[in-house]
Amino acid sequence: MLGRTLREVSAALKQGQITPTELCQKCLSLIKKTKFLNAYITVSEEVALKQAEESEKRYKNGQSLGDLDGIPVAVKDNFSTSGIETTCASNMLKGYIPPYNATVVQKLLDQGALLMGKTNLDEFAMGSGSTDGVFGPVKNPWSYSKQYREKRKQNLHSKNEDSDWLITGGSSGGSAAAVSAFTCYAALGSDTGGSTRNPAAHCGLVGFKPSYGLVSRHGLIPLVNSMDVPGILTRCVDDAAIVLGALAGPDPKDSTTVHDPINKPFMLPSLADVSKLCIGIPKEYLVPELSSEVRSLWSKAADLFESEGAKVLEVSLPHTSYSIVCYHVLCTSEVASNMARFDGLQYGHRCDIDVSTEAMYAATRREGFNDVVRGRILSGNFFLLKENYENYFVKAQKVRRLIANDFVNAFNSGVDVLLTPTTLSEAVPYLEFIKEDNRTRSAQDDIFTQAVNMAGLPAVSIPVALSNQGLPIGLQFIGRAFCDQQLLTVAKWFEKQVQFPVIQLQELMDDCSAVLENEKLASVSLKQ
Numbered sequence: 457m458l459g460r461t462l463r464e465v466s467a468a469l470k471q472g473q474i475t476p477t478e479l480c481q482k483c484l485s486l487i488k489k490t491k492f493l494n495a496y497i498t499v500s501e502e503v504a505l506k507q508a509e510e511s512e513k514r515y516k517n518g519q520s521l522g523d524l525d526g527i528p529v530a531v532k533d534n535f536s537t538s539g540i541e542t543t544c545a546s547n548m549l550k551g552y553i554p555p556y557n558a559t560v561v562q563k564l565l566d567q568g569a570l571l572m573g574k575t576n577l578d579e580f581a582m583g584s585g586s587t588d589g590v591f592g593p594v595k596n597p598w599s600y601s602k603q604y605r606e607k608r609k610q611n612l613h614s615k616n617e618d619s620d621w622l623i624t625g626g627s628s629g630g631s632a633a634a635v636s637a638f639t640c641y642a643a644l645g646s647d648t649g650g651s652t653r654n655p656a657a658h659c660g661l662v663g664f665k666p667s668y669g670l671v672s673r674h675g676l677i678p679l680v681n682s683m684d685v686p687g688i689l690t691r692c693v694d695d696a697a698i699v700l701g702a703l704a705g706p707d708p709k710d711s712t713t714v715h716d717p718i719n720k721p722f723m724l725p726s727l728a729d730v731s732k733l734c735i736g737i738p739k740e741y742l743v744p745e746l747s748s749e750v751r752s753l754w755s756k757a758a759d760l761f762e763s764e765g766a767k768v769l770e771v772s773l774p775h776t777s778y779s780i781v782c783y784h785v786l787c788t789s790e791v792a793s794n795m796a797r798f799d800g801l802q803y804g805h806r807c808d809i810d811v812s813t814e815a816m817y818a819a820t821r822r823e824g825f826n827d828v829v830r831g832r833i834l835s836g837n838f839f840l841l842k843e844n845y846e847n848y849f850v851k852a853q854k855v856r857r858l859i860a861n862d863f864v865n866a867f868n869s870g871v872d873v874l875l876t877p878t879t880l881s882e883a884v885p886y887l888e889f890i891k892e893d894n895r896t897r898s899a900q901d902d903i904f905t906q907a908v909n910m911a912g913l914p915a916v917s918i919p920v921a922l923s924n925q926g927l928p929i930g931l932q933f934i935g936r937a938f939c940d941q942q943l944l945t946v947a948k949w950f951e952k953q954v955q956f957p958v959i960q961l962q963e964l965m966d967d968c969s970a971v972l973e974n975e976k977l978a979s980v981s982l983k984q
């Protein structure tokens with residue numbers, strides 16, 4: 457066993473137990489074997505092998521660049537990658553080859569990471585299931601775990617084992633599936649309303665959303681500029697901290713990055729001294745839709761902190777219930793403005809119609825965007841109309857301030873970290889998920905994650921346990937702005953207590969391999 461985590465495999469590389477090329481080839485072969493998950497839109501095999509070769513030379517010459525040198529990583533397909541197609545899972549950008557790397561991608565490459573490919577998502581990151589992109593939905597690797605498949609058969613008497621596959625959550629579901637299927641050791645997602653934390657929870661991973669301004673957004677194709685942040689998906693907290701260490705810092709190309717964050721997260725987190733902590737439990741997060749399993753794990757987690765001497769306090773974030781509707785107004789308004797550039801002239805796809813400029817614009821956008829994107833543009837333009845602007849957009853900005861202030865008040869009352877669920881329940885089967893429309897789904901799925909983006913705070917989802925059906929459940933920790941390092945120390949302590957991630961993930965991979973060996977099922981899946 458070479459290493460299940462980035463840290464472990466990095467040690468194996470340093471000790472010469474494996475070379476970057478061997479590691480790269482192992483991951484490439486897993487990418488091919490797990491193609492049916494639809495995690496990748498583009499596999500950059502040649503690029504990765506070339507990078508591995510260079511990394512190998514550095515190791516041989518004793519010039520390794522550090523923990524990320526030779527480590528296979530994947531990047532969500534809404535980050536620009538020089539010379540590699542970047543589609544945002546949209547017809548609008550199919551075939552677009554950016555001439556530059558997003559700052560975060562460049563930073564990973566500068567540290568010697570190997571770029572395995574670009575991962576699948578909801579079109580332009582608008583969604584929470586990774587089901588609404590032009591390349592089709594992403595399948596959750598946990599759909600193939602022995603325990604889940606046995607349970608489903610027993611519950612539904614299903615003959616077709618492949619019909620019950622689960623969503624990954626989203627919109628960074630491709631990145632989550634890529635990490636949990638062991639095709640890479642870390643992946644970049646983006647997080648505007650929960651898009652990194654939600655798939656992390658559904659796929660049994662750590663999903664970290666840094667403070668807004670800590671990590672550059674340059675080259676991340678925007679959804680909501682005022683809330684987007686690059687997110688990190690890994691198998692454990694230390695790995696997330698290593699990647700954050702590589703990515704954090706000011707960028708002259710993104711004026712919203714800060715120059716002097718309070719705590720510089722450049723070290724591996726130590727274990728928090730829990731007895732000195734005050735953990736806040738926001739009472740508004742106890743909603744009737746919360747599944748009993750998540751609820752009970754949430755309460756057990758609070759008890760765990762208490763039993764170790766932490767103070768656990770109920771707190772109130774009184775404007776929480778407005779966050780989804782407020783997000784809808786702000787998100788769609790920013791979307792309407794951001795998407796205006798895709799008109800067939802400035803950027804993206806262009807249709808053949810040339811009877812008039814207006815007809816060309818309209819047909820280009822109809823062909824280029826799916827219903828979800830067009831629907832959001834339409835709502836956004838409505839909110840931005842001169843006669844609606846004050847009543848909708850400006851009002852939503854004011855509500856956003858109230859939501860952000862709720863967090864400030866909670867932290868000012870002495871709370872160090874908030875503990876909440878990440879999602880309402882475990883991942884659901886695809887066929888169940890698509891019964892609802894994109895907007896309703898996002899409203900449900902972002903319920904515990906969205907407000908954090910309004911406030912620009914750091915938050916992390918940690919896998920806690922398997923549900924009765926054998927599926928992962930995550931809980932979320934939210935920290936003070938720019939106290940990302942402190943947040944990770946708490947998350948690390950918690951991770952150590954619950955002992956979830958890597959062992960379960962290894963078992964999952966064994967189950968997946970069993971599935972792959974079952975030729976019939978593998979060929980059914982691979983056709984899709």
Ligand SMILES: NC(=O)C[C@H](N)C(=O)O
Pocket residue numbers: 581582583584626627646647648649650651652679787898902
């Ligand atoms: N990228 C995100 O966080 C997206 C969010 N779930 C939305 O649909 O807007």
